[in-house]
Amino acid sequence: MSPVRTPSATPRDAPPSADGTAAGRPEPGHPASGLRESGHEDSGHHGSGSGHLFGDPEHEAPWDEVIAPGAVLLRRHACAQADVLVAAARVVVAAAPLRHLVTPGGQTMSVAMTNCGEWGWVSDRRGYRYDPVDPASGRPWPPMPGIFLDVARGAALRAGYPDFAPQACLMNLYRPGTRLTLHQDRDELDLAAPIVSISLGLPAIFLFGGLQRSDRARRFPLQHGDVAVWGGPSRLAFHGIAPLAAGHHPATGAVRLNLTFRKTR
Ligand SMILES: O=C(O)CCC(=O)C(=O)O
Ligand SMILES: [Fe+2]
Incomplete structure (x- = not known):
């Protein structure tokens, strides 16, 4: 497997309670209560971060920002479907819990991950790969929710990539301090298809x-x-996420959820 996707993996990056000793206490009814990996507890409201208007599609019409040849930020494109996306994500996480993967080098990633769809991206001491089976359960990954596929395909089309047919959705959960160092997404066998990446909840800095x-x-x-x-031309561009700032978002609470859609083969 390609060793090029270099995740954030220094011990300093490990989440504060990565020892798994603290028991998570999800608040029932909170929109993000199903999005927490076990062993972590959200620290509540911090008052910084995005304003409350971002959850309301009435307030801002989407716009497009081309950042490089073949690369575009579809601003607020998924706001109208965001609550449904978060709810669908909770269903996936209930079946395939978020977990901190270990890199081939033996370091624990600070991003908590899971997958849905036909294939899931996994990392362990053997390398990076797409696997049809969740190694934690021995079962296939949960199916990709219809709303995930709809939004991802719509975004790809808008960005100039018609007929995007992702077989994998990698779900990344960022808590304050979590980051993803610069890497390329190159474990996919079909590099003709784009990567589609949806941001939900707390704001982040995309590198x-x-x-x-x-x-x-x-x-x-x-x-x-x-x-x-x-x-x-930007498919193999290096990208990453700067350490997440603490905050509170009505849709997700104290976390950022990212969904990346990939055509794996
Ligand atoms: O969280 C993000 O916005 C980017 C995630 C990413 O680059 C990845 O999962 O490969
Ligand atoms: Fe990536």
């Missing part, structure tokens, strides 16, 4: 560089409902 690791990465704020699509 978007060039085709060389050494290329300077620009910083783009991503907010709830933003969809990033990169393909064509």
Whole structure:
């Protein structure tokens, strides 16, 4: 497997209670209560982060921002479906819990991950790969919710990639301090298809560089409902997420949820 997707993996990146000793106490009825990995507890309201308007599709019409050839940020594109996406994500997480994967180098990733769809992205001491089976359960990944597929396909079409048919959705949960270091998404066998990436909840800084690791990465704020699509000449662009700032978002609470859609083969 390609060793190029370099996740955030220094011990400093490990989430505060990565030892798994603290018992999570989801607040029943909170929209994000199903989005927490076990062993963590959200720390409540911090008062910073995005304003409450971002959950309301009435307040802002979507717009597009081309950031590189083949790469576009579809601003607020998924706001109208965001609550349904979060609810569907909770169903997936209930069947395939979020977990902190270990890199081939033996470090624990600070992003908590799970998957839905035909294939799921996994990492362990053997390498990075797409697997049709969730190694934690031995069962296939949960099916991709219809709303995931609809929004991902719609975004791809808008970005100039018709007929996007993702077989994998990697779900990333970021807590304050979580980051994803610069990497390329290159474990997919079909690099003709773009990556479609939906941001939900807390805002983040998207790092978007060039085709060389050494290329300077620009910083783009991503907010709830933003969809990033990169393909064509930007398909193998290095990208990442800066350490997440603490905050509170009505849709997800104290976390950011990211959904990336991939055509794996
Ligand atoms: O969280 C994000 O916006 C990016 C996630 C990502 O790059 C990945 O899962 O490969
Ligand atoms: Fe990525």
